[in-house]
Amino acid sequence: MIEKFKINRKLLKELDVSVVISTIVILLFGALNIYSATHMKSGIYFLKFQIIWLFLGLAVMYIIVCFDYFMLKGFANIIYWSGVFLLILNDTVCKHTVNGASSWIKIGPVTLQPSEFAKLGIIIMLAKLLDDMEGNINEPKNFFKLAFYAAIPMLLVVIQPDMGMTMVYFFVVLGIFFAAGLDKKVIIGGLSSLVVLIAIVWNSPLMQAYWKERLVSFLNPELDELGSGMQLIQSKIGIGSGGIIGKGFLKGTQIAGQFIPESHTDFIFSVVGEEWGFLGAIFLLSLYGLMIYKFIKIAAESKDLFGRIICIGIISSFLFSIFQNIGMTIGIMPITGITLPLMSYGGSSVITTFMSIGLILNIGMRRKKINF
Template identity: 65%
Template structure:
């Protein structure tokens, strides 16, 4: 029994420890900033909760590493189906839980969760499995239609919530997989054009809520909406700018401690980093993400099969977009979407899904070559 719960030494030698160490450093740094952002109003509540999620996430990594990822591949349909099932539950009013205008949460027995975070993993695993079965032949009308169908079903349910931020995360995961699979570039351009047309139609319909439209409109004219839709971004920019090169110091951020930046412990955690740790702290954090993505790309290139490569590509795409979008919105370069900063922002669903994604990359890297016993 104990042998089944132990990872062999030969496999451990293949484990990418730089990714693990860097991720833990980000989690610790994130926890410090979450405490700084929330201690004035909530004491240790969010810090304790985040540390619990981190511990659960690390345990989750260990148990997922025990399973050969080829076994996970065999259960791709179930993983994907479970994600879709959670999204369907979200369509039932009895389970819906609304946060900041979006009904993107479900609540069962007092426990709330964001289904789209787990559906995102399901999309990546399912597309990777299908591409493996297709032997990588994506440039076929039948194959691309099948792949796109699997991607569109959960994404349509996410749009309905509405959660445009997570929709974009899923879109870039699919785009990354399609691109690396060698999909004809003309098809990719055609797809982007199609999404643009659909986006224009959605903009002129009720699919996109008024407050979501105003987030985009206010981005191009922040002064006009400084007291309303641009308030959060304006305060965030003041905080980050006032941090200077070295920052004001831990627990010394006036914008953060004064409560001027809403959601500073979740979506706007980068504002805390900018004000209290300055430009140096921001660059160090970005460097940590670069290390994780560089090592992940290395694992994707060395994977022994198509499934492993595509899972890594999908996860790298989601992380790259999430980091870019989250930081971009806090400095006023991109519209507010509610996308969290991986391993930094407070949140159980986002933290657990990030750890699941990381464990899949580590699993693929650990088994990238045949181990002879």
Template identity: 70%
Template sequence: MLDKLKINKRLLKEIDFSVLIISIIIVVFGALNIFSATSGIKYFKLQLLWLLLGLAVVYIILTIDYNVIRNYSTLIYWAGVFLLILNDFVIGKVSKGAKSWIGIGSRAIQPSEFAKLGLILMLAKKIDDMEGKINEPKNFFTLVFYALVPMVLIVIQPDMGMTMVCFFIVLGIFFISGLDLKVIFGGLASLVVFIAIVWNSGIIHDYQQQRLTSFLHPEKDALGSNLQLTQSLIGIGSGGILGKGFRKGTQTALSFIPEAHTDFVFSVVGEEWGLVGALVLLTLYGVLIYRFIKIARTSKDWFGAIICVGVTSTFLFSLIQNIGMTIGIMPITGITLPLMSYGGSSILSSFMAIGLVLNVCMRRKKINF
């Protein structure tokens, strides 16, 4: 049994350890900012615990050839869909206007975080089965079906942030797989129509609509719907070039920024570490995403390449959306900053994704022995 948990030394030599090292640095840096934002040790310790669990999950994933994981992609996908159905219609827990959580004792998991990984695996498997021929109508509509099932269930919650993440995962995968650009632009147009229908359907409440559109007029209702954005801009702006220093931020210390340890953790970075700290963090993310892309390009098959593309799309869009909403250029949604924001579901799903990419990396050569 224990032999199955061992990784061959020759395979270990193929791992891009820079991905793991950078990921750990980002999580530890995030934990420090969470500690500052919460003025307590509780969430700091929990975040480091999630880090250890995440690394354990990475190790377990690396012991399993990703081609074996491929055989279970359908099961993983439908398990994620089942969790979403359970969440939406049976035991979901409402938090901040969205039914996005399933309570487990004193904790809760966010099914959509894991369902998006199932989506990536399913699309990767199907495209591999199709040998990349996604422009054939039957193949294309098959992929669209598998993409829509979890996305519709996430819209029902409603969690527009995660819906956007899933959409850009699909968009990134379709683009890299060579889908006709006319179809992609048609899909974007359809998205606009879909958003308009959902917007006027009553699924999204008025206060949620105000939250999503508040970034367009940040000067209005600064103490109401724009409170979070206003305080975030004040915090980031007051950090200047070098920042106010660790645990010396007034916006953070006085809890003026709501959700500073989760969705708005970048505001803490901007206030306490300044422009320099923010640029260092962005550089770390940039190197991480670059390594993902490099691994995708050297993958030995479609399945491995699409996994890497899906994970890259997840990190890239989440990064742009989260930081964008803290500085007022993107709508405010509940998207976490990967590896930085507090949260077990977010950290574990991120490390699962990283584990899958590293799995592709260590087995990218057709002959390893």
């Protein structure tokens, strides 16, 4: 049994070590900022758990790279429908509301976010379907089948309601469809229909009051400086006051004063901006840039469509999450509950991110035939 969890040396030589190092460095940098944001109230509590998530994530990533990723194709249905089942469970009997969204399942002191795991299920399922279709996405029957499988978990997340994760799902699917060669007219038509749908939903009971407040506060936070606009205003003050080199570790006044809600999760970039300044932000973005570049390179060199689509789905998730999270802290994107990959506190986010990175590393290690 132990032999199954050993990686052949020839395969190990194909491992992209720079991705592993970047992953660990980003998470440790995130842990420092989490500690800075929480130590005055909670001591090392959040730091301790984030380090635990790091080791658990590394263990999960190691297990994932041990097995040929193509085996996942045979389990795609189980993975996908397990994710859907968790979302249904979350939407019905196991609701746990955080910041207006019932997108969590609480088990004792631990809370899990099923939508994070279901996201991987969508990516793997769409990759399997496209591989079975030999990439022929523009055949109407194939397209509607793909859209059907993409829509089920997305609708379940809308019901929660979790605007941030809905947006992530949408851009993951859009990225996969675009990379698979979907006709541009269909994409433009779909985006146009989305605009109409948003207008309809905005005036329907589905549009939660707090969603509207967040969108309005993003456009003009000064309208409610002590209410819905406070988080964004304080975040911009914190980031702006960091200047070039920042105020220094544990020296952020906005953070120490607890003026920025959720500074250890959704607004972790505010801590980076205030305490590490422009240079700290560039350091973080450079690490993300290196990872994304490596991900794209692995996708391009993948030996099959199944692996390539998995990479594209994960890349789409990373790119949108990074852009959306950082964008909302500086006022160029609406405020949502999207975490900053590997930086924000949270077990579900960290573990699924390590799983995603493990899958890409797996695909990269097996991009060419190894002669044993």
